[in-house]
Amino acid sequence: MSMKETLLGYGLPGAGVLDAIVFKKLKDATGGRLRIAFNGGGPISIDTVKFISYAITPMIQGYGLTETSAMGAIQDPLEWTPYSLGDIPGCVEVKLVDFPDAGYYSTNDPPQGEIWIKGDAVTEGYWQNEKETKEAITEDGWFMTGDIGEFDKNGHLRIVDRKKNLVKTLNGEYIAIEKLESTYRSSPLIANICCYAQQDKAKPIAIVVPAEGPLQKLASQNGIKESSLETLVHDEKLNGVVLREVQKAGKDGGLQGIEIIDGIVLADEEWTPQNGFLTPAQKLQRKMIQEKYKNEIKKAYGD
Template sequence: MAAKSFLLGTGLPGVGLLDSVVFSKVKDATGGKLRICLNGGGPIAKDTQRFISMSIAPMIGGYGLTETAAMGALTDPLCWTDEALGEIPGSVEVKLVDFPDAGYHAKNNPPQGEIWIRGPPVTGGYLDLEKETKESFTDDGWFKTGDIGEFDHKGQLRIIDRKKNLVKTLNGEYIALEKLESVYRSAEVVANICVYAATDKNKPIAIIVPAEPALKKLGSENGCSGESIEQLVHDEKLQGVVLKQLQDAGRKGGLQGIEIIDGVVMSDEEWTPQNGLTTSAQKLNRKGILEKYKKEVGEAYKKSS
């Protein structure tokens, strides 16, 4: 992986040899004919995107919303990058609008702000919902996505926040929940994660669905009692080990002090649309998750203080 990444970055020959000798075995596991992968459902860990792109086929990113008929941004497979979602399709125009409360301004370098989209694919409003339509659409056709983005030096769009997932903590600083989740998701023990930040606390708490094999391995290595995931998630010693692993992942991912989690809650139940903890598009139902683990989150905050 390191050799292929180096060769691609420098333009030196040898990529074909690595593909035929090493990566062909990985490609065969997906049928051997996959040329491009597309991720458009939500953020994906960079390590995952890079692994798939290097070992199987370029994984490109797409961005759009139901209201914009999926138009927003799309990576050009011939100009692959894991640093941005890509360029703006010709059917729409995109602009960034200041969100001063969190320090996002179109005059920043790089330009930052709430993403507004306009064009033929954008709907005219919500049926029979006049109030919601006025809140989300301007008179001259712009749709306010609620997403915070920035343009890189190539004009490619990158999503960096979401307005409703920006939480102002006790120290007056904003925490971006989705950004934190994308970083902490790189920890081996995490299968799914929801970061919660209370407005009367300084630091956030992570609620995770642990990856069972990784959790059992950690439990075995640290002499924790219990064999089933239902037992392990309640082991206080193991909770401390998992918390440290997540904190290390946060620091490695470049998070600031106020973004490092202060506690962790582990779930013994997978989050699915059937139990109401994710949507049908596999996005987190934050309200439902917090309601279900409200007691455990309170206990985690007590331990941290």
């Protein structure tokens, strides 16, 4: 994969040979004729984008909201990169507005700020809800997304944060919850994760739905008798081992000291739209998750 990334990055021949010899079985597992994959439902880790793109087929990404008719940014397959969401569609305008509290300014290098979108694709307001409309849409028609973005050197948009998921911790610094979750998901132990931070605590913790196979393997490696997932998640020794493994994934992913989780809660059930922990679009229902595990969160913080 590293060799293919290098060849494609420098426009050198040879990637097709790797596809035919090294990656053929992976391609065949998806039918063998897959030409392109698309992600637009939510954030996805760069490592996942790279793996799918180099081993199977190019994965392009897009960005938009219901209020903008899904318009925001879209990747051109001929300008593919795993690091951005692509160029701005012709039907909308996008600008970045300063968010001083967290140090995001349009004068930064690269330019950063809250993403505002305007154009024919953008809604005029929420149905019979003037209060929400005034809070989200300016008088001259700009929709304030709440997402923090930046423009790369090619003018392509990249999401770096979300205002409502920026939490100021005890030391006065902001941490980006979704960024942490995206990084920690690189751990094979994690099937799903919800990071949580409090203003009176120095570091975040994580509520994790563990991947059963890797969790049982880790338990066996540490002398913990293999058992059901429901039993393993309550084993204090295993919790400590998992915490260290997830912390390592965060450090390997480039997270700073204040972004490394200080505690972990292992969930004993899968999160689905049916049990209320995910939206139909597979996004976290944070309030529901935090309410469900409020006692475990206190324990993880040592309260």
